[in-house]
Amino acid sequence: MELRRISNRWLIIASLIILIAPTTILALLNYSNQQPLWSFTTYGSANSVALSSDGSNVALGIATQCCGPSRSGQVLLLDKTGRTLWSFGTNGAINSVDISPDGSHIAAVGYLPGTSINDYTFNGAIYYFDHSGNQLWTRPVQAHGAPGGLEVWSLSVRISPDGSRVFVNQGVELSVFSSQGQSLWNYTTDTPIRSTANIFSGALVSPDFSFAAMLDNSVHAFNQQGVSTWNSTGPQAWITGAAISPDSRYLAVADENEGPPNNGTLFLFNKTGALIWTRPLKGTTTTISFSSDDSTIIYQGEGTTSLDLQNRVLWNYTNGEAISLAVTSDGSYAVTGMHYSGQESIRIFNSQGALAWGGGGGGWVHQIAISSDNSYTAVAYGPYSSPSTDSATVLFYDGPKNLISQRGSTYSFLYFDHDTNTLPTILILPAAFAVIPLVFLFARSKRRMRSETQKPASVDKPSESMK
16 A cells, blocks of 8 residues: 555554554563562661572561651561561661571661750660571660661661671761670770761771771771771761771771862771772762772762772763662672662663663662672662651562673663663654654645645636626
8 A cells, every 4th residue: 555545544543553562562571671579568668688698588677767756667587589587676767787697697776766865866776686586685775877877877787797796886886796795895986076077977897897997087997806906097077988898908988078069088998007099089978889809999979980999990870879889799790779760770780880780669779788699689768758658668689690691681672872761762763663654644734735725726617698
């Protein structure tokens, strides 16, 4: 059939078919490609998630009431199929959880009800459970920060690889407990209350617990027995982020100037306290992570950047800042959580900085956890606004390597511009082809109008009576 003989109605129908059919198929393909293995939702905000070494156990920390004098929370243990093994209601808004590598014990810390002790410090508590959900012990602690905070000064907890010790970052203080709840050692910053150094102080520990550090207006380093090993003379500005390398050889610290333009500096120390190098930063950097082989540092600040240990930029992603970050044990992939209104918030980069996959859901990504064998990934979400019935969410995926091998090619097909937009980039093609019949229809209408205007006026013949 010649195109010129097709009616206007069929041209419109053809345009709609070209638009709707491929768009529907591609949208379903995109939806399928972004689905997790399973998801779990409950009331509140999922502030923290942790995985056992093989990913078979998922510990989840929830704040059900987080603001004002009333606070409460929940600690849950799920298996790798998403089945809830147990849940435990707490009198504190849970901010952080951790699980021992073998999944035998779970630790959680939270902010207790009540007003602040001073402008920046609250009462908090640590809770310690066995695999069956029995609370073995709980201890009161002073807590800095606020529920849902991801920064280094907010309340957090870690369990040592052998399960013998529990480290608590309280902001202004750090505490180490035995697995029986005995206090082994602690350290409290001596910076004045309400000073910048006090407000932004925080502590962290290396994965093997051999190196701990308190950050205030300098770095105070300790060995695993709590013996001071060195103190630095800087940074002198606000401490906004920090990380210790997996093998405890390096400490990276980010600070921020107190006044505009609020830029800062990234410091790299070795384990003896020697300052290796510094690097200027733009904006506030709160997220820092090392690869397991210490070959790279990935940090957020006006984008997401990867450096080698010689302070050279390996790659820089400028379309988003990683508010949460986890790196596979072999350093081959970085899983990031980014905030985009109306867009997917998980983005996975390979070691060259190429965006390999994007997905996820709405809300703030509070924490990302990858099992140490790289088999699974869990992402904890909290709401943008007030908690609601299903606003606390954990998404569970295959490990980055398997996920990319299964879904990466489909992602590249759908998002050939290699960026996760609100809609797949490939949808512009059906839209473009759907315009063709409409263009022909428009051209036909214009041609008909032109023909009618150029048609000569008819002349009436004289009647017989006028002859």
